[in-house]
Amino acid sequence: YAPPRAMGEIELCSCCLTPYLTALACVALAALWLLRRAPAKVDAATAEYIERAADVPQECQAIIAALKEHGDDSDEEKKLDEAAAVLDSASRMRAVLRSGSLPLRALADDPGALLRASPHMGHSRDGALHTRFTVSYNLYAGSVVGLGTDEQREALYETQAAGELGxxxxxxxxxxxxxxxxxxxxxxxxxTTGGFVIQTPADSAQKNWISQGCVAERAVILADLIDGEGVRRGPHLFWARIAAPAKGTMFKSGEGVEPVAGVTVGSVPRKTALRSLDNATLRFDGLRVEREALLARFATVDECGAYKSMLPPGCKRMEDVLLSRLLTGRVVLSEYTLGVAHNLLRRSWAYCGERELWRGSKPRGKKMREMSNVERTFADYGRALALHESFAASVREDVVKCIETEAFTQCTFEGCCVVKFLGTSYAVDTISVLRKLLGSQALFEESWLGASSFVANATCAAEGDNTIMQLKVVSDIVKGRAPLVPAKVSAAVLATPAGRRAALAYAYGLLRATLKGKAAIKDGQLLTDIAYARAHLMVLAAWRGPRGWIDSYERVCVRFPTPICF
Ligand SMILES: Cc1cc2nc3c(=O)[nH]c(=O)nc-3n(C[C@H](O)[C@H](O)[C@H](O)COP(=O)(O)OP(=O)(O)OC[C@H]3O[C@@H](n4cnc5c(N)ncnc54)[C@H](O)[C@@H]3O)c2cc1C
Structure with a gap:
């Protein structure tokens, strides 16, 4: 039985539908073609960016020249005698200090000189020397300058001529x-003595991973201050001599140091990279130091042991002052590691321009870089690197301003955390992609993609572990220290697909965290997603270059390594 057809009803059979469906499919395909984003190509601007090393600013030329002169570009793998390599590397650092090319005094008088030098250090591959450099200037000397009195600063400056290490x-x-x-x-x-006694109360309190700790004469030591009344005042920094220079004691040959009484120096287990950098373990068994060892710009203890805190305005805890010491180091490490990645990208690009692929019967084979997959990788990773470098530079200039005015803003604190985890981990991703792309070439020493490039992994862990940086970014939002919408993020950012994707992911993450309540704080992946999405918004807000380059950033950063589901 077939029901009667209503007036005007059209009888549709599958063959009648075919033209409609075909037309619909054509329209959809045309729309997709029109909306598609062209794959990235290495155009003239991208090639110039990859190939050209940025000019070293006038104020940093002396220190970059000194690091080049005293650096060692030979392969880490060749340094079979580790003790000799450590001593050689330490003496290179002493030479850099002695050269006076960057006076320690500049940390107070011209903070931009150190910070602006860091992007240019990655052009040579002496990661051990570069780590010594940032530890010496940022962490060690930077602490004395940042937290020490004027007298302590002057005493520090006097150690430079002798090339003393800290x-x-x-x-x-x-x-x-x-x-x-x-x-x-x-x-x-x-x-009884009016000084302090520094003690390692348990094995877990042993200092670990201390760069240059086996060869340094002095140390800045983090310890819980217990005052004359036995009250624990929390973490403070002490500047103390831990060794006297003495030839041939710590290591079997060459220039070693002799630890002072109360200090035991050991070493972390053998590393896979950075072998010419010594990473020490330090134990203190009743190390006696004078009262003046306490870095006393913001807290003092008088002759009777009475404690007095003089925290800067707006700062409630000594921990915050201490952690602010790590800010400059974070920017330096990030820009340095991005510089390393840039240099490796440049070297690999040059190799791909020379490598002729199998020509078969043709007179000439294609160059490796002419393959679309190779070209696209360089275009995407080069352009995304440009966004990272420009963001890092903007944070660095903020930090320079803050040091000059002695007023740190939350925005700068956050920028330093973000730049640290984003820059160092992007460098690791880039290096890993280059290793995959270059195939067997990556195994050759000349590629520089071997042990020396693991310096990027080290910078992910050092001076504020990347995971902790991500958690800090989110916890500052939760605690109301940071605004919900990151500063400088404008409607223009949201006009880009990458911006919209990151904003949606950020809003979705915050919503999930709100619904989860306190349990969210234990969901590490959720917190990481929020931190990355917020970081992407900040990077996009800082970008002033070609808009098309944002597509590359989206492809290699926003969708990867933390895939965003929008
Ligand atoms: C090359 C190098 C040089 C260094 N130089 C110095 C130096 O000069 N002075 C100095 O004081 N230190 C130095 N460090 C130490 C560095 O700053 C880190 O503190 C150190 O690497 C921590 O190592 P760990 O194995 O104890 O980390 P762990 O505490 O064991 O953490 C390992 C991982 O666990 C995860 N994790 C740990 N805790 C948490 C948490 N609460 N929430 C979420 N995830 C967590 C993180 O992913 C972290 O990466 C250096 C480290 C390296 C690699």
Missing amino acids: CFAFTERGTGVLSGAAVETTATFDG
Whole structure:
């Protein structure tokens, strides 16, 4: 039985539908073609960006020249005698200091000189020397300058001519990446001598990973200050001599140091990279230091052991002052690591321009860089690198201003955390992609993609572990220290697909966190997603270059490595 058809009803059979469906499919395909974003190509601007090393600013030329002159570009793998390599590397750092090319005094008088030098250090591959450099200037000397009195600063400046090395004894085995927020090492005021006694109370309190700790004569030591009344005042920094220069004691040959009484120096297990950098373990068994060892710009202890805090306005805890010490180091490490990635991208691009692929019967084979997959990788990673470098430069200039005016803003604090985890991890991703792309070439020493490039992994962990940086960004939002919408993010950012994607992911993450309540704080992946999405918004807000380059950033950063589901 077939029901009667209503007036005007059209009888549709599958063959009648075919033209409609075909037309619909054509319209959809045309729309997709019109809306498609062309794959990235290495055009003239991109090639110039990849190939050209930025000019070194006038104020940094002397220190960059000194690092080049005293640096060692030979392969890490060749340094079989590790002790000799460490001593050689340490003496290179002493030579850089002695050269006076960057006076320690500049940390107070011209903070921009150190910060602006960092993007240019990655052009040579002496990661050990570069780590010594940032530890010496940022962490060690930077702490004395930032937290020390004028007299302590002057005393520090006097050590430079002799090439004395210092280390930053902050991290402890137990507290690990949370060192600073917590500390087990103690510095107890001793009423009989009027000084402090520094003690490692348990194995977990042993200082760990201390760069240059095996060869340094002095250290800045993080310890819990116990005043004359036995009150624990929390983490403070002490500047102390830990060794006297003495030839041939610590290491079997060459220039070693002799630890002073109360200090035991060991070494972390053999590393896979950065072998000419010594990473020490330090134990203190009743190390006696004078009262003046306490870096006393913001807290003092008088002859009777009475404690007085003089925190800067707006700062409630000594921990915050201490952690602010790590800010410059974070920017330096990030820009340095991005510089390393840029240099490796440039070298690899040059190789791909020379490598002729199988020509078969043709007179000439294609150059490797002419393959679309290769070209696209360089275009995307080069352009995304440009966005990272421009963001890092904007944060760095903010930091320079803050140091000059002695007024740190939350926006700068956040920028330093973001630039640290974003820049260093992007460099690791870039290096890993280059290793994949270049195939067997990556195994050759001349590619520089071997052990020396692992410096990027080290910078992910050092001076504020990347995971902790991400958690800090989110916890500052939760605690109301940072605004919900990051500063400088405008409607223009949201006009880009990458901006919309990041904004949606950010809003979605915040919504999920709100619904989860307190449980959200234990959801590490959710917190990481929020931190990355917010970071992407900040990077896009800082970009002033070609808009098309944002597509590359979206492809290699916003969708990867933390895929965003919008
Ligand atoms: C080359 C190099 C040089 C260094 N130089 C110095 C120096 O000169 N002075 C100094 O004081 N320190 C230095 N460090 C130490 C560095 O700053 C880190 O503190 C150290 O690497 C922490 O290592 P760990 O194995 O104890 O980390 P762990 O505490 O064991 O953490 C390992 C990982 O666990 C995860 N994790 C840990 N805790 C948490 C948490 N609460 N929430 C979420 N995830 C978490 C993170 O992913 C982290 O990366 C250096 C490190 C390196 C690699």
